[in-house]
Amino acid sequence: MARKTKASALRWIIPVLVILAVTAVYAGVMRARSNDKNSVRYEFGTVQRGDVRNYVSASGVIQPWKVVDIKSNVAGRVEKLFVDLGDRVKAGDLIALIDPTDAQVAVEQAKADLQAAEAKKAQAEVTVQQQKAQTAARILAAQKAVESARARLAQAKASMEAQPKLTVQSIKQAEAALNSARKAVQQAQQTKAQLEDQLAQLRDVTIPLNVETVESALLQAKANLDVAQAEYQRQRELFTKGFVAKSDVEQAEAKLATAQAAYRTAEQRRRTLQKENDLAVKELEARIAATQASIEEGEARVAQAEAALELAKQNRYQDDVRRQEYEAAAAAVKQAEAELASAKAEYNQILVRQKDVASAVTQVVRARAALHQAETNLRYTRIVAPRDGIVIAKNVEEGTVVPSSRASIGATNPMLQLADTSRMWVVCSVDETDIGQVSVGQKVTVKVDAYPSLLVEGKVIRIDPQAKVEQNVTMIPVTVEVEEPDERFKPGMTAECEFLIEEVTNVLTVPNEALRESDGVYKVMKLVDGKPKEVEVEVGIAGPDVTEIRSGLKEGEQVITKIIQPEPEAVNNPFGFRPPGPRGGGGAGRGMR
Template sequence: MKRKVGLTIVISLMMVFSVIAFRWIKHRMEYAVTDAVFVKADQLSNVGFQKVSGRVIKLYKDLGDEVKKSEVIAEIDPTDYQLNLQNIRAKIESLEAQKEQLLTQLTRVSQELSVNYSMSDISAKEVKKREQALEKQLSQVQAQLELAQKDRERYKNLLERGVIPRRTFEEADTRYKVLKDQEESLLKSLEELRLSYKKSLENVSLSRIAFLKQKELKAQVEALEKEIESLKKQEELAQNYLSNTKLTAPFDGVVAKRYVSVGDVVSPGSPVYAIVKPDSMYVEVLLEESKLRGVQKGCKAYVRLDAYPNKVFEGVVEEISPASAATFALVPRDISAGEFTKVVQRIPVKIRIIKGDASLLRVGMGGEVEIKRVR
């Protein structure tokens, strides 16, 4: 009797074991199962002061605090950057004042130059014409004077010999003296005109010097404009640096880590906070290549996390990496010599959670996943 009971128990246990084994095998054929599961986030960012360095004076957020996009979350001491910006603006104001003075001076010189040069040039040309006319007139008078002198000498000889009356000689002498006076007057006028022409030429030369001064003033204005333009670019850069003394959140999210404390000195690029966007979380599965059969985009997946063993999160396969995880290792395996140990490769599979309380997810959590294979 005891033997029959014992046999019955053994048979029952074998049947239970067979059912369990069948179910386990069937489940493994229908599902790809692995415990290489990690919670990650598409938007997990280490944020810090990108262009400036200094002492942290304010931290507005702490671990677990929510942040809004563009919200100020930290500040460093802006004193040095404010002073630099003030100095640049003071230089710009000083140069702008110098430029205004030069422009005023340039306007005055240009106006005077325009009037003086025109008048001097016109005056010189008119004097030259009058000089040429007088020279021509003088030439005519001198020719007449030469004839009158010859007539006077001839009439004087004739008078001394008693050939002509004294009146005829006196008329020739008077004519000679009148022409002589005309010559002297013309020579005097011509000398005055030449002095006037020389003065006009000097005025024209002074006007040309004024042209050079005008050109010099324009060059000084252009040099100031270039310097001001350069300072304005520096001002823009200094303003940018000053605005960067306030750290803002790049997106809506939650503070996952705070790296520094008030009073710490930070350098450009060093992280201050790690911020994660909760609705960007997903599950990454490193699926063995031997289990990849039947796993495609759109396959349903069931995730159990170690932190919540009694909760099942339903998801869907969103991406399957075209390369194994080992491909991107910092120190890849060297198989060029043909000597290597065969290792099962793992393919990254991205699963997006579609059912379940996603707010419970935390980056870095682990667990187990079952992916429904496509037949």
């Protein structure tokens, strides 16, 4: 019975003890909560070592270092585009192809014009050379005639002057003159016979042999031309059917042009040979004629010598004859000199022909220049990148007809735009109150909104001399070069630039919220024995988040950054509700107030 009573007592005692324990715990918690709500609370910051940066901030737009407009130097249809927006290219990369058909036709026309000009120049040179040879032969003959006439004049003069003095010796002299004249005639006759033999040799052997050689060369050139023409036609037909490459057709065309030039040269040589042969025959005939004249003159001298001898024998009736001979010789000299002057005047006509050659040379130069320009225009149909960069604009598509930029400089839109992003820069607008802290060469930290954690170094490269007003605020444009820009930086992005004014590293710092300032004296509050205590500190550089502490605190100490005031009394209810009302606040600015 006792055991049952004890067991029954335990059954109700244990629950009671549990209830009492829970009640005690609840009461303790409620008291603690009540104490927390009715007391001041603090937020702390730690005195620690770190870096402090003081800077001026300004925003701007990222721009590439260089932007190049890509235009076409020739007008035509865009046959192929090899790049698209965002593509990176290297200098020399093929980026577009203009239809080269018109440019190729212009090249072929220029080549034909050059060949025609060169042929005309060669013809003019040959004409001048032939006229030079003919005129030179005439001048040579005239010079010889002058020399001969002057010799006769001198002889006649000597005879005229000596005649009065001749008495007995006149007969001997006349005999000697007669013998001399006869020998001269014999020598001239021998010379004439030799020249006639040379003329016969030229007509019967040399000329036929040269003609045969030239005709053979012409026939060979014609055969080569026919072969080249047939081969060119065959290659064109094969190319039309797609059996051969265009280069084979061009090679056959080049061989055809060579064969045509060789054939024209052979024809020209045949015409030139005929003129050379005629000139050689005329020259020998002229020499024979001159020799015949010499023979006749010699025979005349023989007759004169015979007459002189006869006259000498008939005393001195020859004075008048000698004088007449002298006058005749003088007239002959004048006539020979007039012929020489006429030949030299004809030589001056060669200068006119040489001007024709010069004109032909000029035409060749012009034709070569036109060919060079046509080939240049053909090369211009292949548009290549002038420098490394990225395509940032594309204003044409395949099939677009574009004008020549050289025909309307500045009036045409670019086909493409390349941006050099190997170097980038930002133009920032710095407030005039801060510009005194910015200088060329100053370090700058650049960041963009899209990548807040991405920080890139830069430097100031230019401060504009002219301010501008933006929304009634005077600003100074400042250009910042981005050193080693990240590939995530895109032209046109908004960038924030922090212009470093001063910086210290590895110094004691506290959060700016922990500082209070009064009359230039800075203080912080820290807990000493559970109670806040003000401590005066010496500050250094102030950054946006922390400030340098030079004295007054030690590393690791806790300082108060925020004081939370007690809340209003809570309504006593088991659910912990409290009436609405304002809560406690915190600090603001550089430190607590």
